[in-house]
Amino acid sequence: MPMAVLQTRIDSQIKKEADMLFNSLGIDTTTAIRLFLKQAINQQRIPFEIVPPQEEFSLSVLEAINEARKISRDASAKSYKNAKELLADCEA
Known part of the structure; x- marks a missing residue:
């Protein structure tokens, strides 16, 4: 399957905290974002309460x-x- 690049700018402190969280869960931030996107598609909604x-x-x-x-x-x-x-x- 062809791959696409997704770039976004976020606050450096948010990235640092997200990296630490996801690393503690055994995944990297890129994998967490892929999981989010797949779940959003599967559920046809944002997959968590905001x-x-x-x-x-x-x-x-x-x-x-x-x-x-x-x-x-x-x-x-x-x-x-x-x-x-x-x-x-x-x-x-």
Whole structure:
């Protein structure tokens, strides 16, 4: 399979911490990134919950985040395949 190069710039401290973490897990950062990409493709989503630093948000924002999490876990909540489908439902 042909290979492609993926380059990105990140803060040097983040790279250092990531390298240390992944090395402690027995893999390198490149392998960790490949794992992330494969899981994102397999699951068709970001393969983990994105959690913002909570000290940066007001109580009302944190309550909204918690409500959104609750709704996302509710199997009976209506869901949409894409934004177009959501907008069409809003217009109805």
